[in-house]
Amino acid sequence: MDALVELLHKSIAQGHRILVFSQFTSVLKNIGEKISGEKIPFSYLDGTIKLEERINIVKKFNKGKNSVFLISLKAGGTGLNLTSADVVIHFDPWWNTAVEEQAADRTHRIGQKM
Secondary structure, rough: OHHHHHHHHHHHOOOOOEEEEEHHHHHHHHHHHHHHOOOOOOEEEEOOHHHHHHHHHHHHHHHHOOOOOEEEEEHHOOOOOOOOEEEEEEOOOOOOOOHHHHHHHOOOOOOOOO
């Protein structure tokens, strides 16, 4: 976890926007607690977030709110457009690499200018 915090600090200092995926919401919550203690603000999304709120969270992140977005792999694997991010971290790789790739693809869209 300390290595992740160090990487986040370094990436934020370099102006990066970071997506952190985990297949476990409990892991994301632990990461959230740790980085909150490090004064790193973040956005959060898992399957419990209702559609309207989910859209607002994504819009705010894309407009520059927070540099870190914690996302459950299943909730973030489809239907998101997070083109403002340029770093993707899979905290705990899943057995199905296609699902990971689909989630990472949230940062790349045709016509993206980044």
